[in-house]
Amino acid sequence: MTVTALVMAGGKGTRFTMPEEKPMIRVGGKPVVELVLTALKNAKRVDFVAVAVSPNTPKTAQFLKSFPVKVLETPGKEYVSDMQYAVKALQLQTVLTIAADMPLITGQIIDDIIEHYFESRKSALAVVVPLKTKQKLKMGIDYAFEFKGKFVVPSGINVNDGKRIDDSELEQEVYVLDTTEVAVNINTLNELRIVEKKIAKGNP
Numbered sequence: 001m002t003v004t005a006l007v008m009a010g011g012k013g014t015r016f017t018m019p020e021e022k023p024m025i026r027v028g029g030k031p032v033v034e035l036v037l038t039a040l041k042n043a044k045r046v047d048f049v050a051v052a053v054s055p056n057t058p059k060t061a062q063f064l065k066s067f068p069v070k071v072l073e074t075p076g077k078e079y080v081s082d083m084q085y086a087v088k089a090l091q092l093q094t095v096l097t098i099a100a101d102m103p104l105i106t107g108q109i110i111d112d113i114i115e116h117y118f119e120s121r122k123s124a125l126a127v128v129v130p131l132k133t134k135q136k137l138k139m140g141i142d143y144a145f146e147f148k149g150k151f152v153v154p155s156g157i158n159v160n161d162g163k164r165i166d167d168s169e170l171e172q173e174v175y176v177l178d179t180t181e182v183a184v185n186i187n188t189l190n191e192l193r194i195v196e197k198k199i200a201k202g203n204p
Contacts, residue, residue, distance in 0.1 A: 002047045003114055004092045004162075005040045007069075008083060009033050009100035010054030010076050023060040023100040025186060028199050032186060033060060033100040037067060042107025045114040046096070052086040060100075084165050092162035099156035103195055104181040110157075113175065117159040120173035125159040127175050128152035129183040137180065138194055140187050147174055155182045 009023040023033035033051070040049050049069045053061040054076025064071045072089060074082035083097055096114060098105070117125040131144045131151035144151045155177065164170060186192050 001094055001118075003045055003094045003096060004048045004050060004090070005043070005046045005110070006083065006086055006090075006092065006095050006097045007033065007036055007040070007049065007051040007100050008079060008097060008156075009051050009060050009064075010057050010074050010082055011079065012056045012076075021057045021059050022186070023057060024063065025101075025192060027103040027186070027192070027195055031060075031063065032103045033064070034067075035103045036098060036100055036105060037069065039105045039107050039110060040098075043110040043114075044107070045111045046107075050086065050090055050092075051100075052082055054082060087160075087162045087165045094159065095162045096157065096159045099185060101186045102156060102182075102184065103186065104184050104198075105157075106181055109177070109179065109181055113157060113177075114159060116175050117173065120175075122173045123161045123164050123167075123170040124172040125175055126172055127155045127157040127177055127182060129155050130176065130178050133178055133180075133183050137183055139183060139185065139191060147176070152176060156185055157182065 024031045040046050051064055051069050051071050052074045054074050056076045061071055072086050074085045087095055113127055131153055134141050134153050141153055144153045184195055
């Protein structure tokens with residue numbers, strides 16, 4: 001079954017105090033969106049890659065022209081509505097959505113997530129990280145919820161049946177991954193500094 005990875009790269013990045021568009025923030029000398037694309041290229045279960053940009057990220061859209069990916073401009077309203085817009089516009093079926101600010105993600109982890117989605121036989125899968133792991137890494141936390149007696153935080157990675165993207169209720173699998181690669185994203189300048197220090201130490 002064809003799996004499309006949809007990289008969400010159209011956000012304003014309002015918490016980031018640098019003038020650069022967030023997907024273009026450099027980590028280890030490369031734009032963070034490029035690091036995500038490299039991981040997706042290395043994922044054996046991903047058949048096609050699309051990137052959702054918006055009027056908020058024109059430099060990102062220009063940069064992506066040199067990559068073998070489908071670039072789609074969304075309205076740039078907010079994450080969920082832009083994701084739904086892209087899934088419907090591209091008529092995607094099985095779609096893995098991933099935020100463009102996850103510099104440590106790997107192809108192996110992405111393959112594991114997709115495999116878990118198919119094994120679950122559910123229409124949707126949400127990847128979450130233990131709250132304690134996010135706190136230990138000093139990553140910002142917007143939202144946490146209780147799952148099986150422990151608090152977890154959405155990671156920014158989901159897998160969905162694109163044909164049911166407008167359904168209000170779906171049977172969802174919650175997949176807890178306690179890994180730094182999934183727990184780390186960049187929303188603030190402080191988080192960027194934390195990631196850069198980890199990379200410099202060779203301990204991502």
